Amino acid sequence: MADVVLIYPPYRGNAAERSYSPLGLSYIAAVLERTGYSVRIVDADMDGITAEGIAMLVRKEAPFLVGITVLTHTLPAVYSLVERIRELHQCTIVVGGAHVTADPQIVSDLNVPYGIRGEAEHGFPRLVEYLSGKSSDAHGIEGLISNENGRLDIRNPCFIEDISVLLQPARHLIKTREYRYTVVFSSRGCPYRCIYCAEQCRSMRYRNPEDVVGEIASLRKDYGIRSIDFGDSVFTINREHALRVCSLLKEKRLNVTWSCITRADLVDLELLKAMKDVGCRFVSFGVESGVERIRRLGGKNISDKAVRKAFRHCRDVGLRTRASILFGNPTETVEDMRSSIAFVKELKPDYALFSLMQVFPGTPLFQQLEKAGAVNRTLWRDFMLGKRISLDYLPDGVSGEDLYRISHEAFRTFYLNNSYLKNKLLHISGVDELKEAAFILLAKAHIIPIRDSGAEAPQGIP
Ligand code: B12
Numbered sequence: 001m002a003d004v005v006l007i008y009p010p011y012r013g014n015a016a017e018r019s020y021s022p023l024g025l026s027y028i029a030a031v032l033e034r035t036g037y038s039v040r041i042v043d044a045d046m047d048g049i050t051a052e053g054i055a056m057l058v059r060k061e062a063p064f065l066v067g068i069t070v071l072t073h074t075l076p077a078v079y080s081l082v083e084r085i086r087e088l089h090q091c092t093i094v095v096g097g098a099h100v101t102a103d104p105q106i107v108s109d110l111n112v113p114y115g116i117r118g119e120a121e122h123g124f125p126r127l128v129e130y131l132s133g134k135s136s137d138a139h140g141i142e143g144l145i146s147n148e149n150g151r152l153d154i155r156n157p158c159f160i161e162d163i164s165v166l167l168q169p170a171r172h173l174i175k176t177r178e179y180r181y182t183v184v185f186s187s188r189g190c191p192y193r194c195i196y197c198a199e200q201c202r203s204m205r206y207r208n209p210e211d212v213v214g215e216i217a218s219l220r221k222d223y224g225i226r227s228i229d230f231g232d233s234v235f236t237i238n239r240e241h242a243l244r245v246c247s248l249l250k251e252k253r254l255n256v257t258w259s260c261i262t263r264a265d266l267v268d269l270e271l272l273k274a275m276k277d278v279g280c281r282f283v284s285f286g287v288e289s290g291v292e293r294i295r296r297l298g299g300k301n302i303s304d305k306a307v308r309k310a311f312r313h314c315r316d317v318g319l320r321t322r323a324s325i326l327f328g329n330p331t332e333t334v335e336d337m338r339s340s341i342a343f344v345k346e347l348k349p350d351y352a353l354f355s356l357m358q359v360f361p362g363t364p365l366f367q368q369l370e371k372a373g374a375v376n377r378t379l380w381r382d383f384m385l386g387k388r389i390s391l392d393y394l395p396d397g398v399s400g401e402d403l404y405r406i407s408h409e410a411f412r413t414f415y416l417n418n419s420y421l422k423n424k425l426l427h428i429s430g431v432d433e434l435k436e437a438a439f440i441l442l443a444k445a446h447i448i449p450i451r452d453s454g455a456e457a458p459q460g461i462p
């Protein structure tokens with residue numbers, strides 16, 4: 001029996017979704033446990049459990065409250081989950097997460113009584129206290145959305161100013177050792193405004209570097225974790241902060257390897273050397289397009305020169321890299337997309353991620369389209385109810401089939417060429433690399449089919 005069950009709903013049910021733990025739920029669970037509640041976290045894909053299975057588990061645990069993370073892509077899953085839970089167990093259902101923050105109306109579409117917008121470490125425990133009857137004061141609960149018969153009272157999202165006061169996430173409630181990546185955050189927020197990005201908090205907040213490294217030390221000691229992934233939106237945005245984390249990692253001799261995401265205009269040779277020196281193995285950059293004009297239009301005001309330099313510097317210091325490319329940017333043509341493929345080949349990253357531009361709530365792209373009258377928020381409702389199958393954005397003159405074809409072309413051009421394969425085979429240093437090389441060999445020989453980033457769904461927006 002648990003007082004509260006927190007659910008990260010099923011997504012694709014595949015290994016990729018099992019790579020990262022649901023840290024948002026672990027952060028809020030830590031506060032609830034501290035307040036005296038018993039909490040169970042269900043990570044559907046990791047636990048290999050369907051909506052039906054989760055609802056049965058909820059009935060068995062008989063909590064007075066169920067909390068569910070809602071991302072845009074999981075709306076259909078959340079919808080059926082809510083329905084099924086309601087059939088099997090009477091309790092209050094509360095939703096939170098990126099979609100709820102940006103599109104609070106979804107609380108009414110889901111027909112649940114409460115939602116929390118933004119970071120919920122403050123607001124959610126107060127709501128739980130109120131609903132458990134321990135507090136009679138629902139006034140001023142941070143980020144609260146309350147739904148009375150479809151009439152919503154919506155507060156502004158809460159973003160916690162001093163994140164150094166947060167408790168460490170309750171990792172004992174999830175299968176910490178079994179995820180492929182163990183994520184640690186050293187900061188929250190991002191001041192940039194890339195048009196497709198659903199990041200909601202523009203103000204940067206940093207944790208105390210001592211606490212960050214302390215958390216890594218506990219992960220090492222308690223769970224034997226030797227490799228971590230910084231979840232920060234832009235790890236090197238504050239050079240001093242990043243360097244301080246590096247110097248503490250060195251001082252404490254933690255001997256962990258790690259990876260991070262950042263921007264090409266926020267690294268330099270000295271910083272990358274310092275990172276490599278203390279275990280950084282992999283840096284991922286959002287390159288977005290190989291055409292500078294498109295990149296800038298998308299909100300990444302970074303020159304081709306800066307991008308080339310970042311990748312060259314990473315190679316010079318021995319850091320592996322990934323270039324993330326988005327197809328389907330506004331005003332982008334198929335020729336522009338081909339230029340992106342050529343640019344990525346020139347950058348010579350270790351990995352390339354080719355995705356399609358999609359429309360998420362709260363993003364500048366959605367705001368632009370809404371202003372032009374091309375879409376409105378019924379998009380999410382339709383997607384949730386299965387009336388729309390894809391959120392891919394289609395620039396003028398580009399069809400869903402074009403995007404589908406170009407994604408395959410990109411994947412084949414980058415991965416299935418002899419020099420990439422040769423390089424992979426020469427640098428096998430572990431099971432993962434061996435698997436990757438085997439995958440490329442089999443795909444090249446047409447023994448296994450290639451599936452990449454949602455490109456099978458040619459229905460688009462607008
Ligand atoms: C790691 C990560 C992943 C991991 C898995 C995440 C996981 N298991 O938690 C992987 C790589 C699998 C992934 C996949 C995808 N992701 Co992702 N991911 C992230 C990332 C970088 C970090 C998530 C995290 O741990 N944050 C830290 C915690 C503390 O914050 P949080 O999760 O938001 O939780 C807080 C609040 O949201 C709230 N909250 C969360 N859940 C709940 C539940 C309740 C009941 C309440 C009250 C509150 C609450 O309280 C938490 C504590 O403050 C975020 C960006 C970001 N910086 O957050 C993107 C992000 C969540 N991902 C995003 C996207 C788009 C995707 C993909 C669609 C990408 C793709 N094209 O395939 C898929 C979809 C996966 C899915 N399940 O739906 C978007 C979501 C946009 C949206 N509107 O839904 C984000 C915001 C990135 C962005 N800036 O655009 N992702």
Ligand code: SF4
Pocket residue numbers: 190191192193194197198199233234263286
């Ligand atoms: S894509 Fe990265 S840099 Fe751009 S707004 Fe999102 S988190 Fe910030």
